[in-house]
Amino acid sequence: MDLRTTGAPPDARERQAVDSVLGPPESGWAGGERTPGDGRAAAGGLARARRRRQVLLPALHALQDRVGWISLPALGYLCQRLDLAPAEAYGVASAYALFSFEPGPPVVVHVCDDVACRAACGGDPAAVLAARVGPAGSGATLTWQPSPCLGHCEHGSAALVLETGEPGARMTLAPFAAGDIERIRSLGGSLGGALDPDVLPAPRAIVPQAAGEGLRILRRVGRIDPASIDAYRAAGGYEALRRALQLGPAGVIGELKESKLLGRGGAAFPTGTKWEAVARNPARPHYFVANADESEPGTFKDRVLIDHDPYAVVEALTVAGLTTGAEQGFVYVRGEYPLAVARLEHAAAEARSRGLLGEDVMGSGLRFDLEVRRGAGAYIAGEETALFNSIEGRRPEPRNKPPYPVDRGLFDKPTGVNNVETLLSVLEVLTVGGGAYARLGTPESTGTRLFCLSGRVVRPGLYELEMGTTLRALLTMGGGVAGGRPLRAVLLGGAAGSFVGPDELDLPLSFEGVRAAGATLGSGVVVVLDDTVDVADIVRRVARFFRDESCGQCVPCRVGTQRQEEALGRLAAGRPLGSLDAELALLSDLDAVMRDASICGLGQTASSLVASALRRGLLSPAHGGPGAGPVADGRSAI
Numbered sequence: 086m087d088l089r090t091t092g093a094p095p096d097a098r099e100r101q102a103v104d105s106v107l108g109p110p111e112s113g114w115a116g117g118e119r120t121p122g123d124g125r126a127a128a129g130g131l132a133r134a135r136r137r138r139q140v141l142l143p144a145l146h147a148l149q150d151r152v153g154w155i156s157l158p159a160l161g162y163l164c165q166r167l168d169l170a171p172a173e174a175y176g177v178a179s180a181y182a183l184f185s186f187e188p189g190p191p192v193v194v195h196v197c198d199d200v201a202c203r204a205a206c207g208g209d210p211a212a213v214l215a216a217r218v219g220p221a222g223s224g225a226t227l228t229w230q231p232s233p234c235l236g237h238c239e240h241g242s243a244a245l246v247l248e249t250g251e252p253g254a255r256m257t258l259a260p261f262a263a264g265d266i267e268r269i270r271s272l273g274g275s276l277g278g279a280l281d282p283d284v285l286p287a288p289r290a291i292v293p294q295a296a297g298e299g300l301r302i303l304r305r306v307g308r309i310d311p312a313s314i315d316a317y318r319a320a321g322g323y324e325a326l327r328r329a330l331q332l333g334p335a336g337v338i339g340e341l342k343e344s345k346l347l348g349r350g351g352a353a354f355p356t357g358t359k360w361e362a363v364a365r366n367p368a369r370p371h372y373f374v375a376n377a378d379e380s381e382p383g384t385f386k387d388r389v390l391i392d393h394d395p396y397a398v399v400e401a402l403t404v405a406g407l408t409t410g411a412e413q414g415f416v417y418v419r420g421e422y423p424l425a426v427a428r429l430e431h432a433a434a435e436a437r438s439r440g441l442l443g444e445d446v447m448g449s450g451l452r453f454d455l456e457v458r459r460g461a462g463a464y465i466a467g468e469e470t471a472l473f474n475s476i477e478g479r480r481p482e483p484r485n486k487p488p489y490p491v492d493r494g495l496f497d498k499p500t501g502v503n504n505v506e507t508l509l510s511v512l513e514v515l516t517v518g519g520g521a522y523a524r525l526g527t528p529e530s531t532g533t534r535l536f537c538l539s540g541r542v543v544r545p546g547l548y549e550l551e552m553g554t555t556l557r558a559l560l561t562m563g564g565g566v567a568g569g570r571p572l573r574a575v576l577l578g579g580a581a582g583s584f585v586g587p588d589e590l591d592l593p594l595s596f597e598g599v600r601a602a603g604a605t606l607g608s609g610v611v612v613v614l615d616d617t618v619d620v621a622d623i624v625r626r627v628a629r630f631f632r633d634e635s636c637g638q639c640v641p642c643r644v645g646t647q648r649q650e651e652a653l654g655r656l657a658a659g660r661p662l663g664s665l666d667a668e669l670a671l672l673s674d675l676d677a678v679m680r681d682a683s684i685c686g687l688g689q690t691a692s693s694l695v696a697s698a699l700r701r702g703l704l705s706p707a708h709g710g711p712g713a714g715p716v717a718d719g720r721s722a723i
Contacts, residue, residue, distance in 0.1 A: 093158050094158055094162070095156070095158040095159045095161070095162040096158075098151060098152050099148060099152055099156065099158065099159035099162065100162060101151070102144075102147040102148045102150075102151040102152055102159070103144055103147065103148065103159070103162055103163050103166060105147055105151075106140055106143050106144040106147050107137070107140060107144060107166050107167075110166060137167055138167055138169060138477065138478040138479075139476060139477050139478050139496075140167075140478070141163070141167060141169070141174065141177060141478030142177070142458065142459075142461065142475060142476075142478060143458070143459070144163050144166075144167075145163070145177070145178050145181075145184060145461070146420075146459060146461065148163070149183065149184050149185065149249075149461075150249065150253050150255075151249065151250065151251055151253065152249065153185070153188065153189060153191060153249030153250075154185040154186060154187060154188050154189065155178055155184055155185065155186055156186075156188075157171075160174055160175060160178070167478075176480055177478065177479060177480050180463055180480045180481055180482075180636065181420075181460075181461035181462050181463050181481075182233075182461070182462030182463065183247075183420050183421075183461040183462035184461055184462075189228065190224055190225060190226050190227050190228045191226060191227075191248060191249045191250060192226060192227040192228075192246065192247070192248050192249075192269065193227075193228055193229070193230065193246075193247050194227065194228070194229040194230075194244050194245070194246050194247075194266065194269065195229070195230055195231075195232035195235065195244060195245040195246075195247070195421075196210060196211055196214055196229055196230070196231055196232060196243075196244045196261065197210065197231075197232050197233070197234060197235045197237070197242065197243045197244065197261075198210050198211040198231040198232065198626070199232075199233050199234035199235075199382040199383075199626060199630065200234070200382045200383060200576065200580065200612060200623050200626055200627060201234065201238035201241075201382065201383045201539040201540055201612050202234075202238065202241060202242050202243065203618075203622065203623060203626060204539070204540035204541055204576075204612055204613070204614055204618050204623065205238075205241035205242065205539065205540055205541065205545075206241060206242060207617060207618070208619070208622075209622070210242055211231035213263070214229065214263055214266075217263040218263055218266050218267075226270075227266070227269060227270055229244075229266065232244075232245065232421075233380070233382065233464070233630055233633070233634070234380065234381070234382035234383065234384070235257065235259075235421050236379060236380075236384065236385045236388045236419070236421060236422065237257060237259035237385060237388075238382075238383050238384070238385050238537060238539035238540075238545070238612075239385060239537070239538070239539050239545040239546045239547065240259035240260040240261075240545075241260055241539075241545070242259070242260045242261045242262070243257060243258065243259035243260065243261050244257070244258045244259075244261040244265065245257050245258075245421050245423075246258060246269065255423035256423060256424075257421075257422075257423065257424065292306050292307050292389070292546060292547055292548075293544045293546040293548070293562070293563070294548060294549065294562070296308060299533070299549065299550070299551065300549050301513050301533050301549065302390070302506065302509045302510060302513060302533060302535060302549055303389075303390075303535070303547065303549045304320075305317070305320050305322075305393070305394050305397070306389060306390070306393040306394055306547075307393055308320075309394075311392065311393050311394060311395055311396075311428055312428070312431060314396055314432070314435045314436065314439060317394075317396040317397070321516070322396055322397065322400060323396075323400055323441060323447075324516065325400060325401075325404060325511075325512040325515040325516055326400050326403055326404055326441070326446075326447060327447065328515050328516075329404045329407060329408060329515055330407070330446075330447060330449050330451075332515075334364055334407070334408045334409070334410070337360075337404065337408045337515065338357050338360055338361045338364065338408065339357075339519070340357075340514055340515060340518065340519035341356050341357030341360060341511065341514060341519065342355070342357035342358070342361075342519070343518075343519030343520055343523060344357070344514040344519035344520075344522040344523050344531060344532070345523050345528075345529075345531045346507070346510055346511070346514055346522065346531065346532060347530065347531075347596065348503060348504070348507050349504055349506040349507045349510065349534065349535070349609070350376065350503065350504035350506075350507060350608070351581075351605075351606075351607050351608055351686070353596050356503065356507060356510075356511065359491060359501060359503075360405065360408055360409050360501055362491040362492075362499075363409040363410070363411070363491050363499050363500065363501040364408060364409045364410050366491065366492065366499035368492075368498060368499055369410075369498070370411070370412060370413065370498055371409055371410045371411040371412075371498060371499045371500065371501070372411050372413055372414065372415070372494065372495045372496065372498060372499075372500045372501070373402060373405045373406045373409055373411040373414045373415075373500065373501040373502070374414065374415045374416075374417060374469075374472065374473070374476075374494075374495060374500060374501070374502040375398060375401075375402050375405075375414065375415070375416040375417070375502075375503065375504070375505060375508055376417055376467065376469060376472060376502055376503065376504045376505075377391060377398075377416055377417060377418045377419065377422075377425070377504070377505050378417050378418065378419045378460050378466050378467040378472060379419060379467065379504070379505075379608060380419055380421075380463075380464040380466075380467050380634075381464075381467070381579040381580060381581065381607065381608045381610060382579060382580045382610070382627070382630060383537055383539060383576065383579050383580070383608075383610035383611075383612050384537050384579060384608040384609065384610050385537050385539075385547065386505075386506055386535040386537050386547055386608070386609055387425075387504065387505040387506065388422055388425055389547050390505050390506065390509060391418065391422070391425040391428060391429055391505065392422075392424050392425055392428060394509075395425075395428040395429050395431070395432035396432045396435075396436065397509050397512060398416065398429060398432070398505055398508065398509070399429070399432045399433055399436050399441075399442065399455065400436075400441075400512065401508035401509055401511055401512050402414045402416065402455055402508060403436075403441070403442060403446060403453050403455075404511060404512070404515070405501060405503065405508060405511065406453040406455075407446065407449075407451055407453055409499075409501045411453065411500075411501065412452045412453055412454070413453075413454060413455070413456070414453065414454070414455040414456070415455065415456050415457075415458050415476055415495070416429055416455060416456075416457050416458065417458045417460060417466070417472050417475070417476065418457060418458070418459055418460065419460045419462075419466075419467075420459050420460040420461045420462050421462065426457060426459050429457045430457050433455055433457065437454070442454055442455065458475075458476055460475065463475070463481045463634070463636075464630075464634035464687070465481050465482070465483065465634055465635070465636045465685075465687055466481040468483045468685050468686060468687065469490055469494075469502045470483050470484035470486070470490065470494070470685075471483045471484075471636070471685070472502070473490070473494055473495045473496075473500065476495060477495070477496065480636070481636065482636045482638045483636070483638065483684050483685035483687075485684065490502055506534075506535055506609075510532055510533075513532070513533075514532075525551055525552070526551050526552030526553050526595065527552055527553040527593070527595045527597070527598075529595065529596060529597045530552035530553060530595035530596045530597060530598075531552065532551075532552060533549050533550060533551050533552065534549070534550060534551075534552050534594065534606070534609060535547055535548070535549055535609050536548045536549075536550060536559055536594070536609045536610075536611050537608075537609050537610050537611060538559065538560075538563045538611045538613070539610075539611070539612050539613070540576070540612040540613040540614055540618075541566055541567045541568075541570065541613045541614060541615040541617070541618060542560065542563045542564060542565070542566060542567055542613040543563060543564025543565055543566075543567050544562075544563045544564040545563065546563075548562060548563070550562075550594065552594065552595045552596075553593045553594065553595045553598065554593070554594055555590065555591050555592060555593055555594065556575065556577070556585065556589070556590050556591070556592045556594060556611070557590035557591055559594065559611060560572075560575075560590065560613065563613075566613060566615050567613075567615070568615075570615035570616055570617060571587075571615060571616045572587045572613070572614075572615060572616075573587070573614045573615055573616050573618060573620065573703075574586055574587070574614045574620065574701070574703060575590075575611060575612065575613055575614065576610065576611070576612035576614060576623070576694070577599070577604050577605070577606070577607070577610065577611060578599075578604060578605040578606055578607030578608070578610055579607045579608050579610035580627045580630055580631065580694060581605075581607060581686070581687075581690035581691070581693050581694070582604065582605055582607045582610060582693065582694060582697075583603065583604045583605065583693055583694060583697035584620075584694070584697045584698055584701055584703060585602070585604060586701060589602065592604070594606065605693075620698065620703040620704070621653075621657055621698075621703070621704050624653065624694060624695055624698045624703070624704060625650070625653050625654065625657060627694050627695070628646070628649050628650040628653050628695060629650055631646045631649075631650075631687065631691040632646040632647050632649070632650045634687065635687060635688065635691070636687075638684060639682070639683055639684045639688060641678050641679050641681075641682040641683045641688055642679060642683040642684070642685075642687060642688025642691065645675045645678055645679040645683075645688065645691065645692070646679070646688070646691050648671070648675055649672065649675050649679075649691070649692060649695060652668050652671055652672055652675075653672075653695065653704075655668060656668055656704065669699065672692070672695060672696075672699065673696075675692060676692040676695070676696050679691055679692050680692065
């Protein structure tokens with residue numbers, strides 16, 4: 086017997102929110118009105134209810150968006166509709182930072198306080214904001230709270246504004262300043278006017294390069310209307326899909342193998358090999374997933390691509406699906422990207438209406454369709470198997486491997502998964518040909534790569550360079566260190582990356598080049614740190630990030646990230662446990678245990694930046710203390 090001690094029944098708004106996703110209940114068994122027939126049978130049956138579990142995350146979003154929180158009665162009603170134990174549903178919902186189990190103000194502003202914004206602002210943006218507008222969590226109609234990276238690092242500061250209600254609102258402000266809080270308050274509880282750029286600031290251009298500077302993946306970004314499918318097609322859109330249909334699956338895979346394209350998500354696995362493994366798997370059906378849950382601090386490339394070239398994402402996923410024998414695809418977008426979700430859904434609808442998606446793609450007789458899924462604030466969901474669990478309505482926790490996704494992935498079926506940059510690189514391979522693509526870059530790292538340049542640099546933004554270009558060349562393109570200050574270090578690869586010193590600027594940005602230097606390209610993060618930045622503060626923020634984002638499934642990661650943050654806190658306070666050497670030995674031991682024994686990449690790399698900082702002596706007092714860096718001028722100053 087399933088005891089459901091959820092208190093009072095859900096109110097009308099909560100029922101409407103759930104029903105907006107699931108449709109009206111069919112019987113008393115599913116939360117509807119009791120009928121005479123309910124005494125003899127339950128419509129649909131248990132098997133059907135279990136198949137519908139995959140809509141759990143969208144239904145939780147509906148409750149959060151419309152009501153502002155997830156009450157126990159609302160959760161109980163949702164579980165009744167899905168025939169799901171409340172404990173299971175609570176376990177899923179509690180894994181996401183954007184869901185609340187307590188009522189709060191109708192407007193919540195999530196303010197980024199992560200590494201790129203700290204570097205650009207010269208300190209902790211949340212601390213400055215608290216001093217100016219009041220502490221986090223206070224306010225009857227509007228409150229704010231600190232947030233991990235929001236993926237707008239090139240603007241120096243960012244905030245995600247969420248308004249509860251129907252229709253409610255979700256928007257990003259980048260750059261963000263304390264005065265924007267007062268502007269939002271002045272709107273009187275309705276954010277509709279905030280979409281007007283005359284009310285709140287519009288972001289500046291984010292692709293500093295000109296179209297003739299070797300741009301391939303970025304050549305349309307900022308230069309065509311992202312809402313127009315005709316503009317996309319006039320700029321060469323859907324020619325790659327046409328060629329893919331002419332080549333057939335084997336031909337496309339052959340081009341990918343000839344191109345030597347490696348995945349751009351961090352693992353650098355050969356794309357053609359992965360697609361071939363899915364295509365040849367006899368089990369059916371197949372699925373293909375575009376992983377757009379980029380939550381690595383300092384990363385914003387997928388957001389730029391989706392916001393400004395959404396039809397390319399739809400086209401690339403269609404190519405992937407048809408090549409690997411999948412008829413259904415998913416784009417999993419992080420919940421902090423409201424514009425990306427809206428533009429992808431619009432692009433998919435337009436493509437569907439033109440016969441470029443759906444039952445008969447481009448008149449080929451082949452079927453492929455896609456669904457956009459919104460994450461809810463869980464960094465771990467970017468791990469591919471945790472992402473599958475999230476889509477299926479389960480906790481976003483990584484699975485043990487093997488089996489690998491190409492054999493048993495989403496819904497336990499063969500699944501291909503790539504990040505957005507990799508998928509758009511496939512379009513380029515099909516456009517120029519595998520051989521021509523292989524001649525770009527280096528023999529081991531072919532093609533171009535996107536780099537997210539932020540921090541203390543003159544022209545932050547998204548840059549596209551041939552693989553093998555030096556770090557010095559990238560910084561030169563970005564105008565060098567802001568204000569002509571001395572360069573202290575470059576954070577390369579993101580929170581799971583490493584520090585590179587001023588004497589290593591001739592490092593080639595290729596997979597083999599950074600590997601030889603003991604570094605990693607990761608997700609393409611390049612955060613510039615000058616002599617005013619408190620590097621120790623950056624490292625402690627990274628440690629807190631991994632402690633917060635650990636799913637807790639395995640002990641090495643769950644306990645190791647906690648102990649790592651505690652040790653760094655003691656070192657920062659000048660109160661080591663025992664001696665300094667003992668603390669450093671503890672951090673070294675934690676690094677070894679997490680790297681060797683964690684289930685997934687989060688735990689395996691959670692200590693990489695800490696270890697890098699210790700090796701380079703960046704945590705010593707000579708490298709600055711809290712608050713040492715001046716706040717940047719302009720709107721990037723909180």
